[in-house]
Amino acid sequence: MIPAVFLDRDGVINRAVIRNGKPYPPDSVEAVEVAPDVAPALQRLKSAGYRLVVVTNQPDVATGRQRREVVDAIHARLLRELPIDEFRVCYHDDADACDCRKPKPGLLLRPPAHDLARSVMVGDRWRDIEAGRRAGVGAVVLVENHSGEPCAIDPDVRVASLGDAADWILRQAGGGAR
Numbered sequence: 001m002i003p004a005v006f007l008d009r010d011g012v013i014n015r016a017v018i019r020n021g022k023p024y025p026p027d028s029v030e031a032v033e034v035a036p037d038v039a040p041a042l043q044r045l046k047s048a049g050y051r052l053v054v055v056t057n058q059p060d061v062a063t064g065r066q067r068r069e070v071v072d073a074i075h076a077r078l079l080r081e082l083p084i085d086e087f088r089v090c091y092h093d094d095a096d097a098c099d100c101r102k103p104k105p106g107l108l109l110r111p112p113a114h115d116l117a118r119s120v121m122v123g124d125r126w127r128d129i130e131a132g133r134r135a136g137v138g139a140v141v142l143v144e145n146h147s148g149e150p151c152a153i154d155p156d157v158r159v160a161s162l163g164d165a166a167d168w169i170l171r172q173a174g175g176g177a178r
Contacts, residue, residue: 001113001114001115002049002050002051002114002115002177003049003050003051003114003115003116003117003118003119003120003138003177004050004051004052004053004114004115004119004120005045005050005051005052005053005119005120005122005169006053006054006055006107006108006119006120006121006122006132006135006137007052007053007054007055007084007122007123007162008054008055008056008102008122008123008124008125008128009025009054009056009078009087010023010024010025010026010056010124011023011123011124011125011143012122012123012124012143012162012165013034013038013054013078013082013084013162014026014032014033014034014035014038014074014078015033015034015035016124017031023124023125025058025060025066026074027066027070028070028074029070029073029074029077032074032077032078034078034081034082035161035162037161037162037163038082038162038163039081039082039083040163041161041162041163041165041166042082042083042084042162042166043083044166044170045166045169045170046083046085047176048170048173048175048176048177048178049176049177049178050119050120050169050176050177051085051086051114052083052084052085052086053084053085053086053087053088053108053114054075054078054084054086054087054088055088055102055107055108055121055128055131056087056088056089056090056107057090057092057101057102057127058071058089058090058091059090059091059092059093059094059101061091062091062092062093062096063093068091071089071091075087075089088100088107088108088110089107090102090106090107102123102127102128102130102131103126103127103128103130103131103134104131104134105131105132105134105135105136107131108121108131108132108135108137109135116135116136116137116138117136117137117138118138118173118177119137119138120132120137120138120139120140120141120169121135121137121139121140121141122140122141122143122162122165122169123140123141123142123143124142124143124144125151126151126152126153128140128142129142129151129153129155130153133153139156139157139169139172140155140156141155141156141157141158141159141165141168141169142155142157142158142159143159143160143161143162143164143165144158144159144160
């Protein structure tokens with residue numbers, strides 16, 4: 001099995017939309033803004049032997065604030081522009097009590113299975129960090145780049161961007177996952 005870098009979407013791959021100090025997903029394909037360091041960071045991780053798997057909660061679909069077709073279109077665009085291998089999406093709200101909504105680890109544990117001990121979860125919120133811990137990934141990285149939301153669960157490292165996260169992951173792995 002190969003290791004994965006599991007990545008949250010909003011706030012890690014693309015910029016979260018901040019309203020009243022709180023992060024939200026973009027509401028259209030046109031509103032998606034990918035930071036300049038994301039593509040090179042993902043390419044370095046991919047070249048080092050990691051599978052790149054985006055794991056994202058999209059509860060606005062369950063609540064009716066967003067259409068699934070828009071989420072799918074956003075993912076199609078990101079797949080065209082970035083070396084992402086797979087999207088794993090939870091379309092539920094907390095009230096649905098599913099096993100895939102982070103902080104539960106369901107999205108990280110779905111087939112195909114990965115070498116979790118050598119995998120990494122990169123997220124920007126406590127839900128991401130806790131999902132990584134619950135799944136048993138080898139390391140969790142918190143990207144602190146937007147709302148300043150407190151994270152009571154200690155990550156292995158706090159970074160300012162996905163580029164910084166890739167640097168740290170590659171240093172920890174001695175240059176790669178192979």
